């Protein structure tokens with residue numbers, strides 16, 4: 714049995730606009746105005762809430778982690794309050810996952826979003842039951858690129874590590890796959906395309922139409 718583990722932000726779904734709106738609401742609450750641009754800063758959004766806060770504070774000339782830590786709970790609260798109104802699955806993502814399931818494969822999400830938010834995004838996109846398991850940043854004591862959450866995703870999906878693979882959009886996803894000893898395909902159609910171009914994954918995925926062929930090549 715094959716198992717395919719998907720990253721969420723920037724791989725399955727374009728969640729950047731909602732994340733950036735939440736970060737900007739957070740900056741406005743501090744009297745700083747909208748520091749991030751929903752289009753130009755999408756790649757940073759796909760590196761998570763802390764990365765966005767770090768970028769905004771750097772633009773204010775305040776680069777410290779203390780500001781990021783202090784603002785993070787406000788960011789999460791703002792994001793939870795409006796989680797998916799601007800978010801969408803990438804074209805073909807949902808159908809591609811359904812095709813794998815129809816072929817008998819196990820599918821799971823391994824994301825560095827907090828688990829409750831990941832479940833909220835999936836539910837908000839009408840995909841609450843699509844995946845066999847969902848592992849978030851806080852499901853276990855460690856997060857990607859530690860391989861433990863990846864392994865847990867495979868196990869909770871009922872799969873086996875030796876016949877599993879990762880689909881992601883960043884160097885963090887590739888490093889996770891390397892640490893777990895499994896192959897990785899990186900998507901090339903999202904805001905992190907420049908980062909992906911400099912990496913060396915086992916496969917690149919130009920659209921979800923190509924997923925079946927990539928999984929067949931890497932897992933047989």
Ligand SMILES: O=C(O)COP(=O)(O)O
Nearest residue numbers: 721722760761824825826
């Ligand atoms: O929110 C993040 O840190 C990134 O989330 P991802 O792992 O689903 O890309």
Ligand SMILES: [Mg+2]
Nearest residue numbers: 720722723882
């Ligand atoms: Mg991602």
